[in-house]
Amino acid sequence: MAVVIRADGKEKVTGTGRYAADLTLTGLLHARFKFAEIGHARIRRLDTSKAKALAGVFAVITQADVPDVRYGLFVKDRTLFAKDVVRWEGEVVAAVAALTPEIARRAVELIEVDYEPLPVVTDLEAALEAGVQLVHEGWADYAIDERVLRDGNQASLSSLVKGDADAAMARAAVVVKSRYVADGSSGVPIEPRAIVAEWHGDKVQIWSSTQVPFAARTLVAETLKLPENAIRVSVPFMGGGFGAKCEGHFEPQTAALARAAKRPVKLVFSRREEFLAPDHRREGMIIELETGADKDGTVVARRGRLLTENGAYSNDAPLIAQMALHFLAGPYKVPNINITAQCVYTNTQPSGSIRAPGAPTAAWALEQHLDELSAALGMDPVAFRRKNLLADGDEGPTRQIMDSTHALATLDKAAELIGYGRPLPEGEAIGIACGWWPSFPMSSGIYLKLNADGSPTIITGAQECGTGAVMTLPILAGEVLGLPPEAFSIIYQDTETGPWDGGAGGSQTLFNNGRATIAAAEEIKSQLLKMAEDLLEASRADLELVDGKVQVKGSPSRFVTIASLASTATGDQQLLASGVGVVPPTPASDASGCIGRLGVESFAAPTFGTHAVHVKVDRETGVVRILGVAAVQDSGTIVNQTGAMGQVTGGVVMGIGQALSEGIQVASDARVRNPYLLDYKLQTAADVPPIKVGFIGIAAPDAGPKGSKGLGEPPCIPTPGAIANAIALATGARVRQLPATPHRVWSAVQQETKR
């Protein structure tokens, strides 16, 4: 496959591309938020008068200055600014717009808030006990999605039930029980978020580093009570999101501030703010699993209980908790299942989708649990998985009949790439883990036009967050139209120009927008063929599009260039198309035994992966070094090889970070102890070994363009489990906490040595 240089690449390597924080406007003011800086408290007094009086301050706003709207995906439990109570340290209490960042900072310091501290809730199990402090005293009065089962600090309750787990467990030859505790973690895009808002009469233009411009627009409309066509959200170059920039975030506050100040306003987060304030981080979990198997290693039953950390306010965390049940079943044949998930309110940062939400943490627990079960059975972990992995025709956890399921192939290829089974020195081991993830079919559209010189323009609502998904659209359109990808220009990530799009989340961009692109390109192709039929005196069945020409098959000298067709196109021959395509169906399933059903009950175009990680553990210090990784993904057809490779290597390294060094440390006062990069440690280039990447590459039915499946999220899923298993094999000690910091590994080794 030829290397395709991304269309946005030159601007990125030369530093000329503008990101949201790079923008400036005449009269631009600088925004800064007053954060709660306390875990839980009632606001006794909030006085902004001194801040307002400071020279250079143009606006100070609080909840009193915006419409009284509660919002939230499943539970409408929050407001733009704190109302009466602050429930986590990063909650926005007030916002300032001032001439300079320095004046804004001083103004924030002049805002006076008297708090009556309330007990903080941080422990997931304690939070559910009777009589405990409620995070939301008035929880019963909030408007909710009726499917959400709530009770006090329980933000949601869901279950995954299939067959009769109790009976099957009672009959099982071998039963293993395990408990795991995972810290929350952060998305940590290298670009801290930035938003610029400027009003034009009753309309507002917002530039935001969001992953989801249309969802951001919807939030502004809902909270500021505006029609969507009064709001334009445009995304300049965007410096990564990883889920942390999904859903609307701070666009409404910035817009409200700009309106109050009667000036354009720019908000730029510091890294500390980026760690603490966004209502998206990967949730902490407590996971209890019990699995029964026959003597031959066939899994017969799983029971379990999952607690996930909702945080102070509820976004998509209830859905993530429910989806995590699928990941606790895993890509395995499990005939009898009974697992419940409770999403629990705490006085911490709200949880929300971070790359493959719920999956890496759940898989980390399940894959360790399965290694414990393999050991109890006296089976090799690879042989055990080979016996139990899902294959075509098998039944998934909700009785979905599996199709295009190549989990076994990923296992075999990963084992081969890492050299599984070879002898290793003392202190080294290879761990294996599998994972799965759905694709998300949804509506998506593009416009495609040929300009008068034949140059093609794609206009899409899709969002490029770095993955290269939008940059891959020209490959698909070019294949249909016989044009090189470099010929296309792309207008993207702007709510005012492109059709609605779900945004850069759910690994859905290429999956859905790619389909729309092919549909539009086919339409343009049809228009070109219609024009060429008369000129070339040939029927369209005899014509083909090659190298910028429409030519007669077998007679390449009889041709007309696309450019000349475009130059003559007028009236009904306007070379203009919109594409949507047919959204692939979601597989049938039966989840009738489950409760708290919020969606995603079957996995469309399911993706699978196996990661094998070679580690070396320093037993005396607990320091783990990663010596090698093999990551194999079943992602259907690979459309853009370079882009796909980059998703896998990036996902693996994010997974290594979650496994070893990335954990949000919450103190007893519910405040985060490490909201900065020295002590929230991302893996550096020096920590990461070469990663061997494999793709199965078999086209999937009912999937994305050319039989592709979603790829952005899945590669971070199996890595933490594989590393945890490798540590256990290398040391004989199992680390049941995530991340496996040196201290935790050392402690586990110490305990094991004492036994």
Add this chain to the structure above:
Amino acid sequence: MKYTATLRVNDIAYPVEIEPGRTLLSVIRDDLGLTGTKEGCDDSECGACMVLLDGRPVNSCSYLALQADGRAITTIEGLATDGELHPIQRAMLEAGGVQCGFCTPGMIISATALIARTPRPTDDEIRAGIAGNLCRCTGYQPIVAAISAAAADMAGKQSSAR
């Protein structure tokens, strides 16, 4: 109080009047309009703000602008010459070393410093040389490949020029 200074950035002299507390990063971005240099953290950990100061890599976020008075500063905008991409820039594109692009300028600056000191770095030397530049997208692998390819390219050009 403001002080006058002359910042020589990419061979252009910029007279500036700035307060002592201003960082080099803030002046480069806000006063000179060179926004290719990025701000990604508060504690010199991410490397997005990397520039060369008299040829040495510096986190411009934690360097006082006035201290750079008269010194040679190179930012990402200064690497391409006459519209031709620098070999590292080109290799980053070809190897897929660029995704969101936010770490890219700092990464390329660190690579420039590394190759100047170690013309043909091993992969381990490359990884150590960019350890102060965090990337969340790529897993570093394509970046390491790009720097290795660029170093080979640059060494080849030098030897053929002799």
Add this chain to the structure above:
Amino acid sequence: MTAMAGTPSGVAPVTTGGGATFSQPTSLSGVYDALAAGARVVAGGTDLIVGTRQGKLKMPDHVVAVDRVAEMRGIRPTADGGLWLGALTPHEDIATNALIRERWTALADGSAIVGSHATRNVGTLGGNLMNASPAAETVGPLVCFGAVAVLASRGGERRVPVADLATGPGRTSAAAGEVLIAVELPALAAGTSSCYARLEYRRQMEIAVVGATAVFAMKGGAIAGAHVAITALSATIRRIAEAEGILNGSDGSPAVAERAAQAVAAASRPIDDVRAPADYRRAMAAVIARRVITGAVERAHGAGPSIPASDALHGAR
């Protein structure tokens, strides 16, 4: 064109932007003037600016940037066979200096792992000392080598053992009006071998959570003069006499090294913080101390860990 930055423009400040006055002298006499006016010294700025950006430090009202002071620059041999290191020497220059790597090896071990490559290029030896962090990477080796800090003021020079420079986290024994201009390493005793390592969670970009230095003068296969210091294990970086007593006169065998390492752990006063709990720090004090003791012994025999020892001692690939 050098002193432009020292010339106030007369423009009224729109914002404070931190410090109010700034000077950038090219000689010590200018530094003394600034110090007399109450200025705080900044060299590379890697500690101060990060601290202010994180809100942990306040930008001083008056700053004197010493990075152009000629008298504080350079590495040169002293008459007695030692080494004079200008306070402005960047860590990178120490880590790559052939003589230091060969002879004052532990100092190269420490200098090679300060922060990132950028920190090592801008951050200076003097800054590392005067910041007085209990985790400073260069200080343990300097203490064990018997290095002396040269403090200069209008009144002349004063020499203080590096071991006595820091008096607590962020505090030094330097008087107002004094600036650190150099560090002098005395001549090495015959057969000196040394090693510094820290516990490293990641392979780069770390800060010492636990560190230890061993400097030995070897004589006929035995340790004649043992200097062992701990880093990030007490309020200041200091030598551990109990460990040195165990090592002196021994061959530094694994058993002796272990006993000395336990003495190091016993003498450490670790804190509990976000980076590690105290019990783990204490246990690691013994591990890291044993490794540097063994590393120094091995180096004496022409083997041992490569520079920087931290990476080599953590089982790098």
